[in-house]
Amino acid sequence: MTNFDQLHRFIFNQANVRGEIARLDDSLQHIVHSYEYPVQIQQLLSEMAAATCLLAAILKFKGEIGLQIQGQGALKYAVVNATDDHTLRGVARWDEDLPSLPESFAELMEKGVLVITITPEDGERYQGMVALDKPTLAECIEGYFAQSEQLATKVILRTDLSEPERAKAAGVLLQVMPTKASNTDVAQDTGFEHLCKLTETLSSEELFSLPVEDILYRLYHQEEVEMFEPATIQFACTCSRTRSAEALRNVDKAELLQIVEEEGAVKMNCQYCHTEYRFDSIDVEAIHAGRFEDTATKTQ
Structure with a gap:
């Protein structure tokens, strides 16, 4: 399938905003089908995998970034790691004694926290944490960047589990690039909110079916967008x-x-x-x- 298992990066030449689109197919199967996960856990891992691929693009050095969720409810923990060269792995644990799992994100992870860990090959490990107090994982990641990095960020995460044996996931990220100005001022000056509104019009069907070039034209045909060479995403484990x-x-x-x-x-x-x-x-x-x-x- 065109443009899947790839990370596409782009920037708006007339705005101080960067963007990314990641879509997962083959690279996701090793994660969501490694255990007999309930569909709720498959969906969560799929969203986390797409999000971690987007976040891996912030790495400017050799190393690894991990997205981990810890909870006290039905979900015990879920973690997805990605490297600077876009290899991916993940796993989750849940209360297998429950007859069924909650459908909503909030109910699935009672008293949950989101931990983002950056581990460079050379240098000190960095870890940030934020409460999972918003309705979706995407909103929690946006909250993390607002709280920890003071960067205006828009995240869209979608999954397609219509084929039980062929899970798919996709994510879009827009982020104001760091400057000395305040987060609010930069978001207004760059037209960030306008770009977010355009991005929100993207349907799941379009995200999973259109080539990335068509998606960008569909959303931002009135903007000056520069695309970079895509990076390949694949499953790989670092064990030995x-x-x-x-x-x-x-x-x-x-x-x-x-x-x-x-x-x-x-x-x-x-x-x-x-x-x-x-x-x-x-x-x-x-x-x-x-x-x-x-x-x-x-x-x-």
Whole structure:
């Protein structure tokens, strides 16, 4: 399908506003179908995946951005991570004892918080948090930028779950680019509110069916819009046998050897991609001696 699994960036040449459109198809299937998620969780993960792709474009360095929701209701937590080169992964946990889940975003995550974490390869980790006190995830992300970054931001998130085995998601982001002026003044001076009103006229059918160039013309044909080369979005997990071995260094060697004796191997499973890593007694000795080498392949 045209323009899917891509992030499209654009700017308004006569305004201090940037924009993005992300649409997910293949890259989303590994996330929403990794477990037998209820449709409410599939929709939430789909929205979070689209949002995280949009937010990943703010990274000006090598690293990762994570969008995490924590709640005390039906949803326990959901997290989607994206890297600077637009690889994506995600997972969610919910109260599986409930006979059914609430339909609305607000009811699904009682007393929820939204945490955005930026982790550069070199440098300090940054984390921001905002209460999930608005009706939609898109509005909560807008609130996060208004509160934490003082940047006027418009976010639209849509999902298409009409085909149970083929979930799709899409997102649009407009944001005033940082200046020394106040957030309110900049939003007025750039015509940001006008651009937001135009964007709100975009229907889900158009967002999922039209080429991105047609979407931009449909919305902003009276504006001067400059598009950049799209970036490819794909599912990828950052787990590895080496990382799993590093985690095992913090576990007592005798305890690990006991597990090997009883179960044949120490097994580490990735919650994102379900890869299983096995470690025998020779591996355990090497890990705790600091001479472990990754010579095995992934098992799924």
